[in-house]
Amino acid sequence: MPVRIKICGITRVEDALAAAEAGADAIGLVFYAPSPRAVSAAQAAAIVQALPPFVTTVGLFVNAAADEVKAVLAEVPLDLLQFHGDEPDAYCGQFQRPYMKALRVRPGDDLNQLAAQWPGAAGILLDSYKAGVPGGTGETFDWSSIPAHRDWALVLAGGLDANNVAASITASHPWAVDVSGGVEAAKGIKDSEKIQAFVHEVKRV
Numbered sequence: 001m002p003v004r005i006k007i008c009g010i011t012r013v014e015d016a017l018a019a020a021e022a023g024a025d026a027i028g029l030v031f032y033a034p035s036p037r038a039v040s041a042a043q044a045a046a047i048v049q050a051l052p053p054f055v056t057t058v059g060l061f062v063n064a065a066a067d068e069v070k071a072v073l074a075e076v077p078l079d080l081l082q083f084h085g086d087e088p089d090a091y092c093g094q095f096q097r098p099y100m101k102a103l104r105v106r107p108g109d110d111l112n113q114l115a116a117q118w119p120g121a122a123g124i125l126l127d128s129y130k131a132g133v134p135g136g137t138g139e140t141f142d143w144s145s146i147p148a149h150r151d152w153a154l155v156l157a158g159g160l161d162a163n164n165v166a167a168s169i170t171a172s173h174p175w176a177v178d179v180s181g182g183v184e185a186a187k188g189i190k191d192s193e194k195i196q197a198f199v200h201e202v203k204r205v
């Protein structure tokens, strides 16, 4: 089964197009003001409008008020939502969109037990835990802590790049991989050659 690819933290139309042209399945747009990759609804709408069909658009939020998410959805035709904070299942499921819940992995976590707390999730994104940083850390975590037997779609994130993504796939057999910093020239600015190399590696595996 091919491993799907999401390129997260897109802030520019040209980077979204580079991701689509390289063969990415999805792009991520960060609606979290403190992030160096944050976009406004107007910026995001322009990026989504420029995309060709069949590229899933994902909106990422961190403990946002429901009205804030609804306001973005009114302006930006997002396909999927991604929640990176402490949002419970009932909150995540209220927006008439499928959603992914991000979990930041700490040593000793029972990931099947944690994932079960979001029964409405279309997928569970596993990212690295770093105190005070909700995501986009650029750091990997111990992939051997991911259970081999699970009944949820795993989206693997955290410090992936073209050099380590093959090993991460072999170790965890994810449904999809998610990358941000590993395909950047600077925070929020993607590098099209790094995107191509990343996609090539995933497809090679």
Ligand SMILES: O=C(O)c1ccccc1NCC(=O)[C@H](O)[C@H](O)COP(=O)(O)O
Residues within 6 Å of the ligand: 008, 009, 028, 030, 032, 035, 036, 037, 060, 062, 084, 127, 134, 135, 136, 137, 138, 139, 157, 158, 159, 160, 178, 179, 180, 181, 182
């Ligand atoms: O990117 C951010 O700045 C960010 C801020 C707050 C919450 C989440 C954020 N990013 C999440 C992601 O982009 C993905 O989970 C990503 O694949 C992991 O980032 P990276 O380790 O840089 O590949």
